[in-house]
Amino acid sequence: MSNPSVILNKVGEIVLKDRPIPEIKDEHYVKIAIRKTGICGSDVHYYTHGSIGSFEVKSPMVLGHESSGEVVEIGKAVTRVKVGDRVAIEPGIPSRYSEEYKEGRYNLCPHMAFAATPPYDGTLARYYLAPEDFLVKLPDHVSYEEGAxxxxLSVGVHAAKLANIRFNSKVAVFGAGPVGLLSAAVAKAFGATQVLVIDIFEEKLKTAKEIGATHTFNSLKTKDFKKDIIELLxxxxxxxxxxxxxxxxxxNGIDIVKAGGVFVQVGMGKDEINFPLAKVTEKELTLKGNFRYSHGDYQDSVDLLDLGLVNVKLIVSHRYDFNDAAQAFENIVKNGKDVVKTIIDGPK
Incomplete structure (x- = not known):
């Protein structure tokens, strides 16, 4: 049996190559046959630029980290899953000895081994290894696509927890990309009674309404942003x-948020920007960064799917066969404004 893999050979060049089938060497690890993988913005950025911040692709790297699959082999000490289980794969493994891990904030571990982040290979392959405690079993009625x-979705769950969203929260989400849309859906599921999504593309705002937003707003169609938002809400x-x-x-977010409110930064932009610091002080705002997800977020996300509280299928705009992975990336680069989330099938 071979292990075909989608490999970023160099900037702008994706190839399909056979890699050695991974062998379980740690008795707590599991071998998963990958069934579905979503393309993330970071995958695309490595494809187009070869680096993100200090993470630079210096040798061919398997792409992908949004994956689900079927357990096909388990280590001798594994008790949480069994062969045949369908699982979502949490793709970042922290050091078990770091202070961040002990504190329950392992997403901040400086020694994190994260799939498709140099120098670690990703999940766009036939087989992938993961520790048993970074897998979450999928309910029978939750598909592999939803599992990917x-x-x-876990990023949105983490953001909602950081923002302490609860019943009667009034939430504004800037950006109707995959994470923005899912953050809006989670906010609604967590009890927010007003969920506004702001973007410049009407089609994405339409999806926002379908996924749970109570209000949408095209920021290109205003001369007084704050006034229009207050009137809308x-x-x-x-x-x-x-x-x-x-x-x-x-x-705009700092401008419109209520005094004493919470501002959570999820999107990645420029390293440095002009920032309205005085308004943060005057309003006594709580400002938080959001980095991936941490303990419990993956399980909570699966539970949201299990209960039917979030419909992640609404964000899937494109689907590709494994052998057409290179075309999938090319399409995102050429037609990005029309792409929300692309899913790639596992090898047949």
Whole structure:
């Protein structure tokens, strides 16, 4: 049996190559046959630029980290899953000895081994190894495609927890990309009674309404942003989730949030921007960064799917066969504004 893999050979060049079938060497690890994988913005950025911050692709790397699959082999000490189980794969493994891991904030571990982040290979292959405690079993009625989308959904869950979203929260989400849309859906599921999604593309705003937003707003169609938002909502939101990374969105979010509110930065943008610091002080805002997800977020995401509280299938705009993975990336680069989430099948 071979192990075909989608490999970033160099910037702008993706190839399909056979890699050695991974062998279980740690008795707590599991071998998974990958069934579905979503393409993340970071995968595309490595494809187009070869690096993200200090992480640089210096040798061929298997792409992908939003995956689900079937357990096909388990280590001798594994008790949490069995062969045949369908699982969502949490793709970042921290050091078991770091302070961050002990504190329950393992997403901040400086020694994190994260799939498709140099120098670690990703999940776009026939087989992938993961420790048993970083797998979450999928209920029978939750598909592999939904299981792959647990990864970006978990980012939205983590943001909602950081923002302390609960019943009667009023939330504004900037950016209707996959994470923004899912953050809006999670906010609604967590009890927010007003969920506003702000973007510049009407089709994405339409999807926002379908996935749970109570209000949408095209920021290109305004001359007085704050006034229009207050009129639309009947007041100011007390939570901002900024999922675009755009400087203007950060400024607008700080401007419209209610005094004493919470601003969570999820989107990645420029390293440095002009920032309205005085307003943060005057409003006594709580400002938080959001980095991936941590303990319990993956399980909570699967539970949201299990209960039917979030419909992640609404964000899937494109689907490709494994052998057409290179075309999938090319399509995102050429037609990005028309792409929300692309799913790639596992090898047949």
């Amino acid at each position: 989308l647990v990864e970006p 009947g007041g100011q939101p007390n939570v901002i989730i900024e999922a675009s990374g755009a400087e203007i969105a950060v400024k």
